[in-house]
Amino acid sequence: AQKVTQAQTEISVVEKEDVTLDCVYETRDTTYYLFWYKQPPSGELVFLIRRNSFDEQNEISGRYSWNFQKSTSSFNFTITASQVVDSAVYFCALSGRGSGNTGKLIFGQGTTLQVKP
Amino acid sequence: SQTIHQWPATLVQPVGSPLSLECTVEGTSNPNLYWYRQAAGRGLQLLFYSVGIGQISSEVPQNLSASRPQDRQFILSSKKLLLSDSGFYLCAWSPDRADTQYFGPGTRLTVL
Numbered sequence: 362a363q364k365v366t367q368a369q370t371e372i373s374v375v376e377k378e379d380v381t382l383d384c385v386y387e388t389r390d391t392t393y394y395l396f397w398y399k400q401p402p403s404g405e406l407v408f409l410i411r412r413n414s415f416d417e418q419n420e421i422s423g424r425y426s427w428n429f430q431k432s433t434s435s436f437n438f439t440i441t442a443s444q445v446v447d448s449a450v451y452f453c454a455l456s457g458r459g460s461g462n463t464g465k466l467i468f469g470q471g472t473t474l475q476v477k478p
Numbered sequence: 479s480q481t482i483h484q485w486p487a488t489l490v491q492p493v494g495s496p497l498s499l500e501c502t503v504e505g506t507s508n509p510n511l512y513w514y515r516q517a518a519g520r521g522l523q524l525l526f527y528s529v530g531i532g533q534i535s536s537e538v539p540q541n542l543s544a545s546r547p548q549d550r551q552f553i554l555s556s557k558k559l560l561l562s563d564s565g566f567y568l569c570a571w572s573p574d575r576a577d578t579q580y581f582g583p584g585t586r587l588t589v590l
Contacts (some may be wrong), residue, residue: 396578404566406581452522463535464510464575468522 363388365455367469374443375477382438382472384453390414392458395429395436396466400450412436414458443476450474480505484569484582491589497542497556499585501569504550509571511552512579513544516566528552529575564589 364387374380386395397409410420412429420427424441440447453469481504491497503509513525524537526544534544541560545553552569566586570579 394578398581404584404586406568406570408578408580411578463527464512464572464577464579465524465527465537466512466514466522466579470521 363390363455363457363467365453365467365469367451367453367472369472370470371473371475373475373477376445377442378476379439379441380443380474380476382440382451382453382474384436384438384469386434386436386453386455388455388457390457394456394458396454396456397427397436397438398452398454400452400471402449406452409438440474443474445476445478448474448476480571480580482569482571482580482582484567484585486585487583488586489588491559491587493561493589494558497554497559497563497587499554499567499569499587501552501554501582502550503571506550506571506573508549509573510575510577511546512570512572513552513554514568514570514581516568516584518565522568526554559589561589563587 366385393414395412398406399409400406410427417429417431426439428437450471450473452471454466456466483502485500511528514522515525516522526536528534528546531546542556566584568584569582572579
């Protein structure tokens with residue numbers, strides 16, 4: 362079975378602090394994708410990143426960085442120097458890439474990030 | 479570029495009434511289409527997906543149904559709404575199976 366766990370329900374930080382959102386996953390697929398989405402108060406899910414299971418290189422995009430560790434089945438997301446506009450619910454998701462997979466995204470429960478001025 | 483539309487944006491319906499939510503995608507052809515529901519407490523659950531016109535797969539048995547009458551149109555329907563159908567409904571598209579899914583703005587449904 363596939364499962365994504367985001368243990369942090371809510372995180373509150375002060376602007377300019379760094380914050381890491383944790384994501385742990387379970388899957389029996391040998392190949393899969395991992396994703397992070399942002400859901401601002403408007404409700405729309407905004408795609409942030411996709412990582413292929415065979416690519417464990419960490420990625421940095423501006424103030425965002427992602428740490429993928431297959432050995433611990435984790436795909437953590439760090440925001441450096443957080444800003445008020447980063448306040449949102451963040452979802453980690455998993456999609457199997459095997460021949461029998463439908464593309465179904467398995468979502469974690471989300472982490473609500475509040476950045477205070 | 480591709481865009482995805484959903485309407486209506488919000489909807490308040492009485493229990494027992496019918497439902498029709500529409501999703502359309504522009505700028506691509508033969509997309510994979512998905513309907514998700516986000517209930518209070520924020521978890522997202524896949525309801526239906528479609529790989530082509532008239533091809534619908536259901537993930538969760540319920541009183542909802544989906545149809546794909548045109549290549550880039552995906553409709554979510556119900557004959558009689560239940561209170562438990564309240565939630566935020568999101569449509570998504572992807573270029574291919576297991577590829578990145580891009581979400582629409584969503585429809586917030588309240589069943590009273």
